[in-house]
Amino acid sequence: MVALPAGLPKDETVVLVVREQLACAECKQVLSKGDLAHYEGDTPLCLGCAVLGTLSFLPSGDVALTRRASKRSKRMAVVVEWSLRHKRWERRGTLVEPAAITLAKAECDADAAAREQQRARAAVRREVEDREFVAAFTAQVKTLFPRCPSSEAREIAAHACAKHSGRVGRTAAAKELEDEMVRLAVIAHVRHLHTEYDTIIARTRDKRGSRDRIRDKVTAVLREWEQPPPR
Structure with a gap:
């Protein structure tokens, strides 16, 4: 059958x-x-x-x-x-x-013209919603990691929330701004920009092993960023 x-x-x-x-x-x-x-x-x-x-x-x-x-x-x-x-x-x-x-x-x-106008209004509305979501994501990064540079917080949010990317920022949990999803986005950013992860994995093709080798560096950056902002 x-x-x-x-x-x-x-x-x-x-x-x-x-x-x-x-x-x-x-x-x-x-x-x-x-x-x-x-x-x-x-x-x-x-x-x-x-x-x-x-x-x-x-x-x-x-x-x-x-x-x-x-x-x-x-x-x-x-x-x-x-x-x-x-x-x-x-x-x-x-x-x-x-x-x-x-x-x-x-x-x-x-009614083609009317439906086209409706689609255009919907597209504008989605764009506004996306901008607001990226701004909220950025703010949450700064809340969890006060010493994360503002430019990097914005970069983390934009990268994580990119449309059709499948990244953590596009998940339902992240859209509720759950701390763990935001933290995962920050970890990914630190891994790629503050360690030798990309070079190591390109050479070894070992994802788990590469992450193990840079884990301490990632942890150190996160701990620094988690400190209260300077007065």
Whole structure:
């Protein structure tokens, strides 16, 4: 039996992108890699036999168009494909009635300017929120490490909070400004800028061993920065 993607509503019709050649269980039509098939249990069906042959494929990407076309279509199916890279089923688009796509495109064209303005306002709002978060992160660095130079505190915050970086500053815990997450960002900064860590790991390719060798230097810098600020 094919393992369908998790998280889809149970009443959602799911169509898979064929990974290797197979035949429709009813009409025996050969489906090649890249074709679409609907499974009833472990039984593969071509779209015609699954009564989905009159639907048109709408690729993922335009959220508004997909939402409106799905709403307008009396029948629809979610199209998913197995990702070799991520080892999971991923959504590729939706099958909907052709007339629904036409209506949805007309609706999207009619309010495209308004939606663009809304996106622009949202982008500005996110930018302001990001600036405020970086400022708060910087302040928390100075609270935990009063003698950390202000320029380095700002650098630590900007680096840790960079978008799409996956760094500690982008985690949910850091966004709550939990001390441990802020401390991890400071440790990473000290490791790279105040020790020979980068040179050692480039030579040894041993992450754990390299960190062990510079641990005392990191601790010394942190202890110095944790001291009360000079009066």
